Amino acid sequence: xxxxxxxxxxxxxxxxxxxxxxxxxxxxxxxxxxxxxxxxxxxxxxxxxxxxxxxxxxxxxxxxxxxxxxxxxxxxxxxxxxxxxxxxxxxxxxxxxxxxxxxxxxxxxxxxxxxxxxxxxxxxxxxxxxxxxxxxxxxxxxxxxxxxxxxxxxxxxxxxxxxxxxxxxxxxxxxxxxxxxxxxxxxxxxxxxxxxxxxxxxxxxxxxxxxxxxxxx
Amino acid sequence: xxxxxxxxxxxxxxxxxxxxxxxxxxxxxxxxxxxxxxxxxxxxxxxxxxxxxxxxxxxxxxxxxxxxxxxxxxxxxxxxxxxxxxxxxxxxxxxxxxxxxxxxxxxxxxxxxxxxxxxxxxxxxxxxxxxxxxxxxxxxxxxxxxxxxxxxxxxxxxxxxxxxxxxxxxxxxxxxxxxxxxxxxxxxxxxxxxxxxxxxxxxxxxxxxxxxxxxxx
Numbered sequence: 001x002x003x004x005x006x007x008x009x010x011x012x013x014x015x016x017x018x019x020x021x022x023x024x025x026x027x028x029x030x031x032x033x034x035x036x037x038x039x040x041x042x043x044x045x046x047x048x049x050x051x052x053x054x055x056x057x058x059x060x061x062x063x064x065x066x067x068x069x070x071x072x073x074x075x076x077x078x079x080x081x082x083x084x085x086x087x088x089x090x091x092x093x094x095x096x097x098x099x100x101x102x103x104x105x106x107x108x109x110x111x112x113x114x115x116x117x118x119x120x121x122x123x124x125x126x127x128x129x130x131x132x133x134x135x136x137x138x139x140x141x142x143x144x145x146x147x148x149x150x151x152x153x154x155x156x157x158x159x160x161x162x163x164x165x166x167x168x169x170x171x172x173x174x175x176x177x178x179x180x181x182x183x184x185x186x187x188x189x190x191x192x193x194x195x196x197x198x199x200x201x202x203x204x205x206x207x208x209x210x211x212x213x214x215x216x217x
Numbered sequence: 218x219x220x221x222x223x224x225x226x227x228x229x230x231x232x233x234x235x236x237x238x239x240x241x242x243x244x245x246x247x248x249x250x251x252x253x254x255x256x257x258x259x260x261x262x263x264x265x266x267x268x269x270x271x272x273x274x275x276x277x278x279x280x281x282x283x284x285x286x287x288x289x290x291x292x293x294x295x296x297x298x299x300x301x302x303x304x305x306x307x308x309x310x311x312x313x314x315x316x317x318x319x320x321x322x323x324x325x326x327x328x329x330x331x332x333x334x335x336x337x338x339x340x341x342x343x344x345x346x347x348x349x350x351x352x353x354x355x356x357x358x359x360x361x362x363x364x365x366x367x368x369x370x371x372x373x374x375x376x377x378x379x380x381x382x383x384x385x386x387x388x389x390x391x392x393x394x395x396x397x398x399x400x401x402x403x404x405x406x407x408x409x410x411x412x413x414x415x416x417x418x419x420x421x422x423x424x425x426x427x428x429x430x431x432x433x434x
Binding site for chain 1: 226230231251252254256257258261262263264265266267269282284285286297298299300301303305308310311312313314315317319321323325327343347350351354355357358359360361362365368369387388394395396397398399400401402403404405406407408409410411412413414415416417418419420421423424425426429
């Protein structure tokens with residue numbers, strides 16, 4: 001098992017049994033998430049922004065407009081960031097208020113911004129991002145023009161100082177509370193892709209692509 | 218319409234037409250979300266953590282263990298925070314890679330931590346939190362003991378410097394791209410509450426409470 005090194009920042013002090021530094025687990029949590037939040041410091045104060053992302057090997061990639069203020073700040077300062085991702089998998093309904101919880105899988109990553117300038121890497125990052133959002137989509141669509149590339153900034157963040165945290169399974173109550181006449185259990189949560197809605201502006205009748213058929217209810 | 222004041226931090230420079238300072242909209246986005254991420258600065262570096270929360274009037278509340286390092290840091294320093302919440306409502310599949318997007322509703326809030334010590338407010342915050350996670354639950358369960366209250370810390374954050382950002386509807390492509398033979402539209406996303414799973418450790422047969430019946434598939 002490949003694991004990430006534990007550092008002062010990524011040591012899990014609260015409920016350490018929920019923590020993990022396993023590379024495969026960290027990657028799986030990142031790859032399933034469509035958005036992350038990126039926190040950074042500006043003039044000594046905290047900022048954060050939710051954004052889409054993808055992972056290629058040991059880097060996390062985001063893209064945005066060259067006109068985006070925060071992208072420019074991150075790029076120019078090679079700013080330190082803290083990035084988090086969370087999947088909420090279930091509501092854990094215990095017999096006591098105190099032991100209510102949620103089942104989740106989260107990743108917290110410390111890194112710094114690096115601007116991507118090499119054209120193959122730019123192209124690959126957008127392809128991987130697009131096919132992550134919707135597998136099969138990249139092959140089907142008009143690729144970016146030179147003008148669009150000039151308007152796009154891509155940043156990457158090395159995945160090295162990182163930890164995952166997960167909770168799974170049933171509630172854990174205090175021994176004496178198991179005799180209470182209270183229903184206990186888990187309400188699983190799931191993100192559902194629903195029936196695709198065609199753009200009313202489509203000029204010609206185009207059937208739903210095969211790669212979207214799985215999304216039909 | 219009640220609106221929040223626009224400040225340097227909450228002015229939306231990128232795609233400002235997606236921004237809003239409407240109190241009702243901000244509240245609705247917060248109230249629908251089960252988790253937020255809280256970013257703060259420690260030793261000049263960015264940190265963030267995903268956590269559950271609830272809103273009461275014009276404050277956002279979080280709770281955690283008195284043993285939680287980050288809760289203590291926030292409480293002792295009345296630390297400045299940036300809090301974000303995001304709902305991902307749909308994948309926006311345009312004809313061009315460049316115009317791919319997502320439909321979303323997000324809130325970004327700047328505030329600082331205040332420790333809650335008044336017992337009525339503590340109690341109310343946990344009741345509202347529990348019934349937000351699962352409406353009807355608080356009335357059904359064992360309330361916190363004195364010992365459990367001593368182990369619990371509640372922080373609040375005034376909701377004042379805040380903005381919302383939303384995107385809805387169909388893709389917007391460049392004029393000439395509407396003639397491309399590419400399917401375009403939106404794949405709606407939805408968080409589904411699935412059939413509750415009873416705790417295998419239940420000692421007596423307890424029927425599913427009425428307030429959980431809506432969650433059955």
